[in-house]
Amino acid sequence: MSTSVTRQTFDQVMVPNYNPAEIIPVRGQGSRWWDRDNRDYLDFAGGIAVCVLGHAHPAMVQALHEQSQKLWHLSNVLTNEPALKLAQRLTELTFADRVFFCNSGAEANEAAFKLARRYGNTSSGGRKNKIISFFNAFHGRTLFTVCVGGQAKYTQGFEPLPGGIQHLPFNDVAALEAAMSDEVCAVVLEPVQGEGGVLPATREFVRAARALCDKHKALLIFDEVQTGNARSGTLYAYQQYGVQPDVLTTAKGLGGGFPIGAMLATEAAAQALAFGTHGSTYGGNPLACAVAGAVLEELVKPELLANVQARSQQLREGLTQIGERYGQFSAPRGMGLLLGAPLTDSWKGRAKDIVNAGLKQGVWLLVAGPDVLRFAPALNISAADMAEGLARLDRACAALK
Numbered sequence: 001m002s003t004s005v006t007r008q009t010f011d012q013v014m015v016p017n018y019n020p021a022e023i024i025p026v027r028g029q030g031s032r033w034w035d036r037d038n039r040d041y042l043d044f045a046g047g048i049a050v051c052v053l054g055h056a057h058p059a060m061v062q063a064l065h066e067q068s069q070k071l072w073h074l075s076n077v078l079t080n081e082p083a084l085k086l087a088q089r090l091t092e093l094t095f096a097d098r099v100f101f102c103n104s105g106a107e108a109n110e111a112a113f114k115l116a117r118r119y120g121n122t123s124s125g126g127r128k129n130k131i132i133s134f135f136n137a138f139h140g141r142t143l144f145t146v147c148v149g150g151q152a153k154y155t156q157g158f159e160p161l162p163g164g165i166q167h168l169p170f171n172d173v174a175a176l177e178a179a180m181s182d183e184v185c186a187v188v189l190e191p192v193q194g195e196g197g198v199l200p201a202t203r204e205f206v207r208a209a210r211a212l213c214d215k216h217k218a219l220l221i222f223d224e225v226q227t228g229n230a231r232s233g234t235l236y237a238y239q240q241y242g243v244q245p246d247v248l249t250t251a252k253g254l255g256g257g258f259p260i261g262a263m264l265a266t267e268a269a270a271q272a273l274a275f276g277t278h279g280s281t282y283g284g285n286p287l288a289c290a291v292a293g294a295v296l297e298e299l300v301k302p303e304l305l306a307n308v309q310a311r312s313q314q315l316r317e318g319l320t321q322i323g324e325r326y327g328q329f330s331a332p333r334g335m336g337l338l339l340g341a342p343l344t345d346s347w348k349g350r351a352k353d354i355v356n357a358g359l360k361q362g363v364w365l366l367v368a369g370p371d372v373l374r375f376a377p378a379l380n381i382s383a384a385d386m387a388e389g390l391a392r393l394d395r396a397c398a399a400l401k
């Protein structure tokens, strides 16, 4: 067995579906992490909108430590206290009556889409099975979820593909009106398209989707894998739209870095997944649920939600200034601490270059496609850390120019 590993090891032993940066982070604290040379990085990416409380948050460490000494795993043949407590809390805090646990966003969506199909099929004798989704949507990487997602590059080469899915332009009320029928079992949308460029749904569009789903007895599914868990400034983004979905999927920030996903559903929708119709070995794992339970209690604190608003404002202003100074991107859009800055015409396609320049200056950001910079820092990031990250990004943009 070899004793040392380097970035080169990745190219030797990993399937080549990723291409990580040269640096290898080894520890993190709050909104910073350190590489093997003990260089620190400001984390504006949050492990892709996952680390809502930053790295090694004491409440999470404690929950994991305590649970790790009690009970690790049972499967769903038996239930457990952390899962029951978390489900109870999620139903108290949201529209939902019932919860299904899994381990990732893709699995939460897979469950939601299977629920929708079964809901439609059992209520119609097999004729109500069409799923409507939107171009540029992202719902995960299983075969069903890439097909419901609206980015053709993620399905290419994986044919034959599951059918019964129609894609429409996002935020286009007329197109949705025209496509709706009694054959539709579900409409699925992200309140803010995350991977697709950090594009918020309009209020009008979300309301129209609700009304059309009611009219045609279809389920309205919100994919809040990225927008959820206080990232938008409320626990879930739907709470700012004045519209309740029938089903909501979440993951990413739910475990704050411990893998967990959940599908939340109304009583009526949940009945479609009757006993034996779906399942997961790890779903509802006590370690994951204990950590998520601790995360959730931090996320509903008023001071945390106030920090999301204040830091969102600070980040928006900082990015707008840097954008104006160097002309690489325009003012950001998004909600709360999920912001996207679109590149200007002459910088189109170069989002990755700016990310790499940022890493050189010690700040980690994300892209959302080739033309948008994406920011998803910890929700408890301090004003000082935000300012330091912005200063490093300023240096990165200056160096690039």
Ligand SMILES: *Cc1c(COP(=O)(O)O)cnc(C)c1O
Pocket (backbone or CB within 6 Å): 103, 104, 105, 106, 107, 109, 138, 139, 140, 141, 190, 194, 195, 223, 224, 225, 226, 227, 251, 252
């Ligand atoms: C990340 C993401 C997913 C997929 O989540 P995984 O945990 O990677 O499977 C699904 N939907 C949205 C909106 C996402 O941002």
